[in-house]
Amino acid sequence: MSGFLAENLMRFLEGALMTVQLSALSCALGFMIAVPVALARLSSDRAQFSLATAYVFFFRGTPLLAQIFLIYYGSGQFRPELDALGLWAFFRDPWFCAVLALSLNNGAYTSEILRGSIAAVPIGEVEAARALGLKAWMRLWLVILPRAIRIGWSAYSNQVVYQIQATSLVSVITMMDITGVARSIGARDFTFYEAFGLAAVLYIVLIYCTILVSRRIERHLNAYLGASPAPSPPFGTDVVP
Amino acid sequence: MPDLKGYGWLLLDGMVMTLGVATASMIGALAVGLAAAVGKIFAPRAGRALIEAYTTVARGVPELVLLLLIYYGLPTLAQDMLAGLGHDVSLRIDPFIAGIGTLSLIYAAFACEVYRAAYLAVPSDQGEAARALGLSAAQAFRCVILPQMMRYALPGLGNVWMVLLKATALISVIQLPELMRSADVAARSTRLPFTFFFMACLLYLALTLVSMWGQVRLERWALRGVPGSSL
Numbered sequence: 001m002s003g004f005l006a007e008n009l010m011r012f013l014e015g016a017l018m019t020v021q022l023s024a025l026s027c028a029l030g031f032m033i034a035v036p037v038a039l040a041r042l043s044s045d046r047a048q049f050s051l052a053t054a055y056v057f058f059f060r061g062t063p064l065l066a067q068i069f070l071i072y073y074g075s076g077q078f079r080p081e082l083d084a085l086g087l088w089a090f091f092r093d094p095w096f097c098a099v100l101a102l103s104l105n106n107g108a109y110t111s112e113i114l115r116g117s118i119a120a121v122p123i124g125e126v127e128a129a130r131a132l133g134l135k136a137w138m139r140l141w142l143v144i145l146p147r148a149i150r151i152g153w154s155a156y157s158n159q160v161v162y163q164i165q166a167t168s169l170v171s172v173i174t175m176m177d178i179t180g181v182a183r184s185i186g187a188r189d190f191t192f193y194e195a196f197g198l199a200a201v202l203y204i205v206l207i208y209c210t211i212l213v214s215r216r217i218e219r220h221l222n223a224y225l226g227a228s229p230a231p232s233p234p235f236g237t238d239v240v241p
Numbered sequence: 242m243p244d245l246k247g248y249g250w251l252l253l254d255g256m257v258m259t260l261g262v263a264t265a266s267m268i269g270a271l272a273v274g275l276a277a278a279v280g281k282i283f284a285p286r287a288g289r290a291l292i293e294a295y296t297t298v299a300r301g302v303p304e305l306v307l308l309l310l311i312y313y314g315l316p317t318l319a320q321d322m323l324a325g326l327g328h329d330v331s332l333r334i335d336p337f338i339a340g341i342g343t344l345s346l347i348y349a350a351f352a353c354e355v356y357r358a359a360y361l362a363v364p365s366d367q368g369e370a371a372r373a374l375g376l377s378a379a380q381a382f383r384c385v386i387l388p389q390m391m392r393y394a395l396p397g398l399g400n401v402w403m404v405l406l407k408a409t410a411l412i413s414v415i416q417l418p419e420l421m422r423s424a425d426v427a428a429r430s431t432r433l434p435f436t437f438f439f440m441a442c443l444l445y446l447a448l449t450l451v452s453m454w455g456q457v458r459l460e461r462w463a464l465r466g467v468p469g470s471s472l
Contacts, residue, residue, distance in 0.1 A: 017387075057446070058446070061407075061445060061446045061449040061450075062407065062410070062445045062446060062449075063407040063409075063410035063411075063445060064407075064423060064439055065247060065410040065411060065413070065414075065421060065423065066438055066442050066445060067411055067442075068441060069421075069425070069428075069434070069438045070435065070438040070442060073428060073434035073435075073438065074434045074435035074438050074439065075435070076434055077432075077433060077434055077435040077436065078435065086408065109456055158352075163458040164303075165302075165303035165304070166303070168303035168304075168305045169305060169411075171305070172305075172414060178306075179303065179305060179306055179309075180377070182306070182309070182429075183309065186309075186313060186314075189388075190317065191313040191317075192309070192310075192317045192318075193310065193313075193314030193315070193317055193318040194314035195314075196306055196309050196310035196314045197310065197314065199306050199310075200298070200302040200306050200307070203296065203301065203302050203303055203306060204297075204301040204302060207301050208301075
Protein backbone atom coordinates (compact mmCIF):
# COMPACT_ATOMS: atom_id res chain seq x y z
CA MET A 1 0.00 0.00 0.00
CA SER A 2 2.81 2.47 0.83
CA GLY A 3 4.48 1.53 -2.46
CA PHE A 4 1.21 2.24 -4.24
CA LEU A 5 0.98 5.64 -2.56
CA ALA A 6 4.59 6.64 -3.31
CA GLU A 7 4.19 5.64 -6.93
CA ASN A 8 0.84 7.23 -7.70
CA LEU A 9 0.15 10.01 -5.21
CA MET A 10 1.31 12.77 -7.58
CA ARG A 11 -1.09 11.67 -10.30
CA PHE A 12 -3.93 11.50 -7.81
CA LEU A 13 -3.14 15.03 -6.62
CA GLU A 14 -3.19 16.24 -10.23
CA GLY A 15 -6.59 14.54 -10.51
CA ALA A 16 -7.73 16.30 -7.35
CA LEU A 17 -6.68 19.63 -8.87
CA MET A 18 -8.80 18.85 -11.92
CA THR A 19 -11.75 17.93 -9.67
CA VAL A 20 -11.42 21.19 -7.74
CA GLN A 21 -11.15 23.24 -10.95
CA LEU A 22 -14.19 21.58 -12.51
CA SER A 23 -16.25 22.00 -9.33
CA ALA A 24 -15.29 25.64 -8.84
CA LEU A 25 -15.77 26.60 -12.49
CA SER A 26 -19.11 24.81 -12.86
CA CYS A 27 -20.40 26.26 -9.58
CA ALA A 28 -19.42 29.78 -10.67
CA LEU A 29 -20.98 29.40 -14.12
CA GLY A 30 -23.97 27.59 -12.64
CA PHE A 31 -24.59 30.50 -10.29
CA MET A 32 -24.48 32.95 -13.19
CA ILE A 33 -27.10 30.83 -14.95
CA ALA A 34 -29.15 30.42 -11.78
CA VAL A 35 -29.75 34.13 -11.05
CA PRO A 36 -31.63 34.98 -14.27
CA VAL A 37 -33.39 31.59 -14.26
CA ALA A 38 -34.62 32.06 -10.68
CA LEU A 39 -35.85 35.57 -11.54
CA ALA A 40 -37.61 34.24 -14.65
CA ARG A 41 -39.26 31.52 -12.53
CA LEU A 42 -40.56 34.24 -10.20
CA SER A 43 -41.59 36.62 -12.98
CA SER A 44 -45.18 37.08 -14.12
CA ASP A 45 -44.11 37.01 -17.78
CA ARG A 46 -45.52 33.71 -19.08
CA ALA A 47 -42.91 33.19 -21.80
CA GLN A 48 -39.97 33.73 -19.41
CA PHE A 49 -41.57 31.54 -16.78
CA SER A 50 -42.27 28.64 -19.15
CA LEU A 51 -38.81 28.72 -20.69
CA ALA A 52 -37.07 28.75 -17.30
CA THR A 53 -39.39 26.06 -15.92
CA ALA A 54 -38.74 23.79 -18.90
CA TYR A 55 -34.97 24.21 -18.45
CA VAL A 56 -35.10 23.42 -14.73
CA PHE A 57 -37.44 20.47 -15.26
CA PHE A 58 -35.24 18.94 -17.95
CA PHE A 59 -31.95 19.27 -16.09
CA ARG A 60 -33.34 18.16 -12.72
CA GLY A 61 -35.43 15.36 -14.17
CA THR A 62 -32.73 13.56 -16.16
CA PRO A 63 -29.48 11.93 -14.99
CA LEU A 64 -26.33 14.03 -15.27
CA LEU A 65 -24.66 11.15 -17.13
CA ALA A 66 -27.35 11.39 -19.84
CA GLN A 67 -26.75 15.15 -20.08
CA ILE A 68 -23.00 14.65 -20.45
CA PHE A 69 -23.51 12.03 -23.18
CA LEU A 70 -26.12 14.19 -24.90
CA ILE A 71 -23.67 17.09 -25.15
CA TYR A 72 -20.41 15.20 -25.77
CA TYR A 73 -21.56 12.39 -28.08
CA GLY A 74 -24.84 13.98 -29.21
CA SER A 75 -23.10 17.03 -30.68
CA GLY A 76 -21.40 14.67 -33.16
CA GLN A 77 -24.73 14.26 -34.94
CA PHE A 78 -24.68 17.98 -35.79
CA ARG A 79 -21.06 18.12 -36.81
CA PRO A 80 -21.61 19.79 -40.22
CA GLU A 81 -23.79 22.50 -38.66
CA LEU A 82 -21.38 23.08 -35.78
CA ASP A 83 -18.45 23.11 -38.22
CA ALA A 84 -20.19 25.80 -40.25
CA LEU A 85 -20.64 27.90 -37.12
CA GLY A 86 -17.03 27.30 -36.07
CA LEU A 87 -18.16 25.65 -32.83
CA TRP A 88 -17.05 22.10 -33.53
CA ALA A 89 -13.62 22.71 -31.94
CA PHE A 90 -15.43 23.30 -28.62
CA PHE A 91 -17.76 20.32 -28.76
CA ARG A 92 -14.94 17.98 -29.76
CA ASP A 93 -13.16 18.86 -26.52
CA PRO A 94 -14.24 16.70 -23.53
CA TRP A 95 -13.18 19.44 -21.09
CA PHE A 96 -15.52 21.96 -22.71
CA CYS A 97 -18.41 19.48 -22.82
CA ALA A 98 -17.85 18.48 -19.19
CA VAL A 99 -17.88 22.10 -17.99
CA LEU A 100 -20.94 22.87 -20.12
CA ALA A 101 -22.94 19.87 -18.83
CA LEU A 102 -21.90 20.39 -15.20
CA SER A 103 -22.70 24.12 -15.33
CA LEU A 104 -26.11 23.66 -16.94
CA ASN A 105 -26.94 20.94 -14.40
CA ASN A 106 -25.70 23.01 -11.48
CA GLY A 107 -27.54 26.08 -12.76
CA ALA A 108 -30.86 24.23 -12.70
CA TYR A 109 -30.44 23.00 -9.10
CA THR A 110 -28.99 26.29 -7.84
CA SER A 111 -31.81 28.29 -9.43
CA GLU A 112 -34.33 26.31 -7.37
CA ILE A 113 -32.44 27.07 -4.14
CA LEU A 114 -32.20 30.72 -5.13
CA ARG A 115 -35.88 30.88 -6.08
CA GLY A 116 -36.88 29.57 -2.68
CA SER A 117 -34.55 31.99 -0.91
CA ILE A 118 -35.66 35.02 -2.92
CA ALA A 119 -39.29 34.16 -2.20
CA ALA A 120 -38.39 33.96 1.50
CA VAL A 121 -36.94 37.51 1.67
CA PRO A 122 -39.32 39.45 3.96
CA ILE A 123 -41.60 41.59 1.80
CA GLY A 124 -41.10 44.57 4.15
CA GLU A 125 -37.43 44.81 3.22
CA VAL A 126 -38.27 44.94 -0.48
CA GLU A 127 -40.94 47.57 0.15
CA ALA A 128 -38.51 49.62 2.25
CA ALA A 129 -35.98 49.53 -0.59
CA ARG A 130 -38.70 50.64 -2.99
CA ALA A 131 -39.72 53.44 -0.62
CA LEU A 132 -36.09 54.62 -0.54
CA GLY A 133 -36.32 55.04 -4.31
CA LEU A 134 -33.93 52.25 -5.29
CA LYS A 135 -34.20 51.18 -8.91
CA ALA A 136 -35.14 47.58 -9.71
CA TRP A 137 -31.55 46.38 -10.33
CA MET A 138 -30.33 48.15 -7.17
CA ARG A 139 -33.08 46.52 -5.10
CA LEU A 140 -31.99 43.17 -6.48
CA TRP A 141 -28.27 43.72 -6.04
CA LEU A 142 -28.20 45.57 -2.72
CA VAL A 143 -31.21 44.20 -0.84
CA ILE A 144 -32.76 41.04 -2.23
CA LEU A 145 -29.72 38.98 -3.34
CA PRO A 146 -27.58 39.57 -0.21
CA ARG A 147 -30.51 38.53 1.98
CA ALA A 148 -31.45 35.57 -0.24
CA ILE A 149 -27.88 34.28 -0.19
CA ARG A 150 -27.91 34.32 3.63
CA ILE A 151 -31.21 32.46 3.71
CA GLY A 152 -30.14 29.85 1.16
CA TRP A 153 -26.52 29.39 2.20
CA SER A 154 -26.74 26.03 3.95
CA ALA A 155 -28.82 24.55 1.14
CA TYR A 156 -26.30 25.96 -1.34
CA SER A 157 -23.31 24.46 0.45
CA ASN A 158 -25.03 21.06 0.19
CA GLN A 159 -25.31 21.74 -3.51
CA VAL A 160 -21.56 22.47 -3.73
CA VAL A 161 -20.80 19.17 -1.97
CA TYR A 162 -23.09 17.41 -4.43
CA GLN A 163 -21.31 19.17 -7.30
CA ILE A 164 -17.89 17.90 -6.16
CA GLN A 165 -19.29 14.37 -6.21
CA ALA A 166 -21.00 14.95 -9.55
CA THR A 167 -17.71 15.89 -11.25
CA SER A 168 -16.66 12.24 -10.88
CA LEU A 169 -18.89 11.45 -13.88
CA VAL A 170 -16.62 13.30 -16.30
CA SER A 171 -14.19 10.39 -16.03
CA VAL A 172 -16.61 8.58 -18.36
CA ILE A 173 -15.67 10.98 -21.20
CA THR A 174 -11.91 10.45 -20.72
CA MET A 175 -11.28 13.32 -18.29
CA MET A 176 -8.50 12.75 -15.75
CA ASP A 177 -10.10 13.90 -12.53
CA ILE A 178 -9.69 11.88 -9.30
CA THR A 179 -11.99 9.12 -10.58
CA GLY A 180 -10.40 9.16 -14.03
CA VAL A 181 -6.92 8.73 -12.53
CA ALA A 182 -8.16 5.92 -10.26
CA ARG A 183 -9.75 4.10 -13.20
CA SER A 184 -6.66 4.34 -15.37
CA ILE A 185 -4.22 3.31 -12.61
CA GLY A 186 -6.53 0.56 -11.36
CA ALA A 187 -6.90 -0.93 -14.82
CA ARG A 188 -3.19 -0.60 -15.63
CA ASP A 189 -1.78 -2.20 -12.47
CA PHE A 190 -4.81 -4.26 -11.44
CA THR A 191 -4.85 -2.31 -8.15
CA PHE A 192 -8.56 -1.59 -8.09
CA TYR A 193 -9.24 -1.46 -4.37
CA GLU A 194 -6.15 0.63 -3.62
CA ALA A 195 -6.96 3.07 -6.44
CA PHE A 196 -10.68 3.50 -5.72
CA GLY A 197 -10.07 3.44 -1.98
CA LEU A 198 -7.61 6.33 -2.27
CA ALA A 199 -10.04 8.15 -4.56
CA ALA A 200 -12.80 7.76 -1.94
CA VAL A 201 -10.50 9.15 0.78
CA LEU A 202 -9.56 12.15 -1.40
CA TYR A 203 -13.22 12.95 -2.06
CA ILE A 204 -14.05 12.78 1.64
CA VAL A 205 -11.15 15.11 2.46
CA LEU A 206 -12.22 17.56 -0.26
CA ILE A 207 -15.81 17.52 0.92
CA TYR A 208 -14.93 18.02 4.56
CA CYS A 209 -12.68 20.97 3.67
CA THR A 210 -15.58 22.44 1.69
CA ILE A 211 -17.94 22.00 4.64
CA LEU A 212 -15.47 23.67 7.02
CA VAL A 213 -14.99 26.64 4.68
CA SER A 214 -18.75 26.90 4.14
CA ARG A 215 -19.36 26.96 7.92
CA ARG A 216 -16.85 29.81 8.25
CA ILE A 217 -18.56 31.76 5.51
CA GLU A 218 -21.94 31.07 7.11
CA ARG A 219 -20.69 32.44 10.44
CA HIS A 220 -19.38 35.51 8.63
CA LEU A 221 -22.65 36.00 6.74
CA ASN A 222 -24.70 35.69 9.91
CA ALA A 223 -22.37 37.80 12.07
CA TYR A 224 -24.93 40.62 12.04
CA LEU A 225 -27.35 38.40 13.93
CA GLY A 226 -25.20 38.69 17.07
CA ALA A 227 -25.39 35.33 18.83
CA SER A 228 -23.92 32.48 16.81
CA PRO A 229 -26.69 30.39 15.29
CA ALA A 230 -27.02 26.68 16.00
CA PRO A 231 -24.53 24.70 13.91
CA SER A 232 -26.04 22.88 10.97
CA PRO A 233 -25.42 19.14 10.53
CA PRO A 234 -22.49 18.13 8.30
CA PHE A 235 -24.87 17.19 5.52
CA GLY A 236 -28.44 18.35 5.19
CA THR A 237 -31.15 15.76 5.50
CA ASP A 238 -32.56 16.68 2.12
CA VAL A 239 -31.02 14.60 -0.61
CA VAL A 240 -32.40 16.57 -3.49
CA PRO A 241 -30.08 19.49 -3.47
CA MET B 242 -41.42 11.12 -33.48
CA PRO B 243 -37.90 10.50 -34.78
CA ASP B 244 -37.03 7.32 -36.68
CA LEU B 245 -35.55 4.96 -34.10
CA LYS B 246 -34.40 2.40 -36.71
CA GLY B 247 -35.96 -0.48 -34.83
CA TYR B 248 -34.13 0.29 -31.57
CA GLY B 249 -37.24 1.52 -29.77
CA TRP B 250 -37.80 -1.85 -28.11
CA LEU B 251 -34.22 -1.93 -26.86
CA LEU B 252 -34.84 1.40 -25.09
CA LEU B 253 -38.07 0.09 -23.55
CA ASP B 254 -36.29 -3.07 -22.37
CA GLY B 255 -33.66 -0.80 -20.85
CA MET B 256 -36.34 1.22 -19.11
CA VAL B 257 -37.82 -1.94 -17.59
CA MET B 258 -34.34 -2.87 -16.32
CA THR B 259 -33.91 0.66 -14.92
CA LEU B 260 -37.20 0.36 -13.04
CA GLY B 261 -36.24 -3.09 -11.77
CA VAL B 262 -32.84 -1.97 -10.48
CA ALA B 263 -34.33 1.17 -8.95
CA THR B 264 -37.15 -0.73 -7.20
CA ALA B 265 -34.82 -3.40 -5.82
CA SER B 266 -32.34 -0.75 -4.62
CA MET B 267 -35.14 1.27 -3.04
CA ILE B 268 -36.40 -1.75 -1.10
CA GLY B 269 -32.84 -2.40 0.07
CA ALA B 270 -32.34 1.26 1.00
CA LEU B 271 -35.63 1.39 2.94
CA ALA B 272 -34.80 -1.75 4.93
CA VAL B 273 -31.12 -1.01 5.64
CA GLY B 274 -31.93 2.64 6.28
CA LEU B 275 -34.58 1.76 8.88
CA ALA B 276 -32.19 -0.64 10.60
CA ALA B 277 -29.48 2.04 10.64
CA ALA B 278 -31.92 4.64 11.97
CA VAL B 279 -33.11 2.33 14.77
CA GLY B 280 -29.45 1.72 15.57
CA LYS B 281 -28.65 5.42 15.55
CA ILE B 282 -31.51 6.10 17.97
CA PHE B 283 -31.31 3.12 20.34
CA ALA B 284 -27.86 1.50 20.05
CA PRO B 285 -25.11 2.02 22.66
CA ARG B 286 -22.42 4.62 22.01
CA ALA B 287 -20.01 2.43 20.04
CA GLY B 288 -22.76 1.20 17.73
CA ARG B 289 -23.94 4.73 17.10
CA ALA B 290 -20.43 5.86 16.20
CA LEU B 291 -20.11 2.98 13.75
CA ILE B 292 -23.39 3.85 12.03
CA GLU B 293 -22.41 7.52 11.96
CA ALA B 294 -19.15 6.56 10.20
CA TYR B 295 -21.10 4.49 7.67
CA THR B 296 -23.58 7.25 6.81
CA THR B 297 -20.77 9.80 6.52
CA VAL B 298 -18.75 7.66 4.11
CA ALA B 299 -21.79 6.59 2.07
CA ARG B 300 -22.86 10.20 1.62
CA GLY B 301 -19.39 11.66 1.16
CA VAL B 302 -18.01 9.38 -1.56
CA PRO B 303 -19.37 9.86 -5.11
CA GLU B 304 -21.73 7.08 -6.22
CA LEU B 305 -19.56 6.23 -9.23
CA VAL B 306 -16.44 5.74 -7.07
CA LEU B 307 -18.31 3.51 -4.62
CA LEU B 308 -19.82 1.52 -7.50
CA LEU B 309 -16.39 0.93 -9.07
CA LEU B 310 -14.90 0.16 -5.66
CA ILE B 311 -17.52 -2.55 -5.10
CA TYR B 312 -17.59 -3.90 -8.66
CA TYR B 313 -13.84 -3.99 -9.35
CA GLY B 314 -12.26 -3.49 -5.92
CA LEU B 315 -14.17 -6.00 -3.81
CA PRO B 316 -13.43 -9.10 -5.96
CA THR B 317 -9.74 -8.17 -6.35
CA LEU B 318 -9.42 -7.56 -2.62
CA ALA B 319 -11.00 -10.95 -1.90
CA GLN B 320 -8.76 -12.61 -4.49
CA ASP B 321 -5.62 -11.07 -3.00
CA MET B 322 -6.63 -12.17 0.49
CA LEU B 323 -7.44 -15.71 -0.68
CA ALA B 324 -4.16 -15.83 -2.62
CA GLY B 325 -2.39 -14.96 0.64
CA LEU B 326 -4.05 -18.03 2.15
CA GLY B 327 -2.89 -20.16 -0.77
CA HIS B 328 -6.15 -20.30 -2.74
CA ASP B 329 -5.96 -19.19 -6.35
CA VAL B 330 -9.44 -18.19 -7.47
CA SER B 331 -10.94 -15.75 -9.91
CA LEU B 332 -13.96 -13.81 -8.61
CA ARG B 333 -16.50 -11.61 -10.33
CA ILE B 334 -19.59 -9.78 -9.14
CA ASP B 335 -22.65 -9.64 -11.36
CA PRO B 336 -23.22 -6.00 -12.47
CA PHE B 337 -26.88 -6.29 -11.44
CA ILE B 338 -25.92 -7.32 -7.89
CA ALA B 339 -23.10 -4.75 -7.66
CA GLY B 340 -25.44 -2.00 -8.83
CA ILE B 341 -28.25 -2.85 -6.45
CA GLY B 342 -25.80 -3.32 -3.57
CA THR B 343 -24.10 0.03 -4.14
CA LEU B 344 -27.28 2.04 -4.58
CA SER B 345 -28.94 0.37 -1.56
CA LEU B 346 -25.91 1.11 0.59
CA ILE B 347 -25.71 4.78 -0.47
CA TYR B 348 -29.40 5.61 -0.35
CA ALA B 349 -29.89 3.71 2.92
CA ALA B 350 -27.63 6.36 4.46
CA PHE B 351 -29.91 9.11 3.14
CA ALA B 352 -33.05 7.19 4.16
CA CYS B 353 -31.55 6.75 7.64
CA GLU B 354 -31.39 10.53 8.08
CA VAL B 355 -34.97 10.89 6.84
CA TYR B 356 -36.21 8.23 9.29
CA ARG B 357 -34.31 9.81 12.16
CA ALA B 358 -35.78 13.26 11.51
CA ALA B 359 -39.23 11.63 11.27
CA TYR B 360 -38.69 9.83 14.59
CA LEU B 361 -37.84 13.14 16.25
CA ALA B 362 -41.01 14.68 14.77
CA VAL B 363 -43.28 12.18 16.56
CA PRO B 364 -44.22 13.65 19.99
CA SER B 365 -42.42 11.71 22.74
CA ASP B 366 -45.59 11.33 24.85
CA GLN B 367 -46.87 8.93 22.17
CA GLY B 368 -44.17 6.47 23.18
CA GLU B 369 -44.69 7.18 26.89
CA ALA B 370 -48.44 6.59 26.57
CA ALA B 371 -47.80 3.29 24.80
CA ARG B 372 -45.44 2.18 27.57
CA ALA B 373 -47.98 3.26 30.21
CA LEU B 374 -50.53 1.00 28.52
CA GLY B 375 -48.18 -1.91 29.09
CA LEU B 376 -46.60 -2.28 25.64
CA SER B 377 -42.98 -3.39 25.58
CA ALA B 378 -40.42 -0.95 24.12
CA ALA B 379 -40.30 -2.93 20.87
CA GLN B 380 -44.10 -3.09 20.65
CA ALA B 381 -44.39 0.64 21.34
CA PHE B 382 -41.96 1.37 18.52
CA ARG B 383 -43.53 -1.01 16.04
CA CYS B 384 -47.21 -0.34 16.72
CA VAL B 385 -47.29 3.30 17.82
CA ILE B 386 -44.18 5.24 16.79
CA LEU B 387 -43.38 3.62 13.43
CA PRO B 388 -46.77 4.19 11.75
CA GLN B 389 -46.74 7.85 12.74
CA MET B 390 -43.09 8.20 11.76
CA MET B 391 -43.84 6.98 8.25
CA ARG B 392 -46.20 9.87 7.69
CA TYR B 393 -43.39 12.36 8.35
CA ALA B 394 -40.84 10.28 6.46
CA LEU B 395 -42.84 9.93 3.25
CA PRO B 396 -41.87 13.24 1.53
CA GLY B 397 -38.17 12.67 2.29
CA LEU B 398 -38.31 9.05 1.12
CA GLY B 399 -40.03 10.23 -2.05
CA ASN B 400 -37.03 12.49 -2.70
CA VAL B 401 -34.68 9.56 -2.11
CA TRP B 402 -36.57 7.60 -4.77
CA MET B 403 -36.31 10.46 -7.29
CA VAL B 404 -32.55 10.78 -6.84
CA LEU B 405 -32.05 7.01 -6.81
CA LEU B 406 -33.98 6.61 -10.05
CA LYS B 407 -31.57 8.93 -11.83
CA ALA B 408 -28.53 7.41 -10.13
CA THR B 409 -29.29 4.04 -11.78
CA ALA B 410 -27.87 5.57 -14.98
CA LEU B 411 -24.40 5.14 -13.46
CA ILE B 412 -24.72 1.37 -13.56
CA SER B 413 -24.41 1.62 -17.36
CA VAL B 414 -20.70 2.22 -16.69
CA ILE B 415 -20.38 -1.44 -15.61
CA GLN B 416 -22.40 -2.57 -18.64
CA LEU B 417 -25.72 -3.42 -17.06
CA PRO B 418 -28.22 -3.16 -19.96
CA GLU B 419 -30.45 -0.50 -18.38
CA LEU B 420 -31.87 2.56 -20.16
CA MET B 421 -28.62 4.54 -20.45
CA ARG B 422 -26.66 1.54 -21.68
CA SER B 423 -29.35 0.64 -24.23
CA ALA B 424 -29.32 4.21 -25.52
CA ASP B 425 -25.53 4.01 -25.79
CA VAL B 426 -25.69 0.74 -27.76
CA ALA B 427 -28.36 2.13 -30.10
CA ALA B 428 -26.45 5.41 -30.52
CA ARG B 429 -23.26 3.61 -31.50
CA SER B 430 -24.81 1.26 -34.03
CA THR B 431 -27.05 3.84 -35.71
CA ARG B 432 -24.59 6.77 -35.43
CA LEU B 433 -27.46 8.91 -34.14
CA PRO B 434 -26.19 9.71 -30.62
CA PHE B 435 -28.29 12.83 -30.10
CA THR B 436 -31.54 11.12 -31.09
CA PHE B 437 -31.04 8.20 -28.72
CA PHE B 438 -29.64 10.06 -25.72
CA PHE B 439 -32.46 12.58 -26.08
CA MET B 440 -35.01 9.76 -26.22
CA ALA B 441 -33.43 8.32 -23.06
CA CYS B 442 -33.77 11.73 -21.39
CA LEU B 443 -37.46 11.86 -22.34
CA LEU B 444 -38.02 8.40 -20.87
CA TYR B 445 -36.31 9.45 -17.62
CA LEU B 446 -38.53 12.55 -17.54
CA ALA B 447 -41.57 10.30 -18.00
CA LEU B 448 -40.45 8.16 -15.06
CA THR B 449 -39.91 11.32 -12.98
CA LEU B 450 -43.38 12.61 -13.84
CA VAL B 451 -45.07 9.32 -12.94
CA SER B 452 -43.08 9.25 -9.68
CA MET B 453 -44.15 12.79 -8.80
CA TRP B 454 -47.79 11.87 -9.40
CA GLY B 455 -47.40 8.71 -7.32
CA GLN B 456 -45.73 10.63 -4.51
CA VAL B 457 -48.61 13.10 -4.26
CA ARG B 458 -51.13 10.23 -4.19
CA LEU B 459 -49.16 8.34 -1.56
CA GLU B 460 -48.76 11.37 0.69
CA ARG B 461 -52.47 12.15 0.41
CA TRP B 462 -53.25 8.54 1.36
CA ALA B 463 -50.88 8.66 4.35
CA LEU B 464 -52.47 11.88 5.62
CA ARG B 465 -56.07 10.65 5.31
CA GLY B 466 -57.90 11.18 8.56
CA VAL B 467 -55.38 13.71 9.88
CA PRO B 468 -57.45 16.76 10.81
CA GLY B 469 -56.31 20.04 9.31
CA SER B 470 -54.17 18.54 6.55
CA SER B 471 -54.98 20.18 3.26
CA LEU B 472 -52.84 17.84 1.18
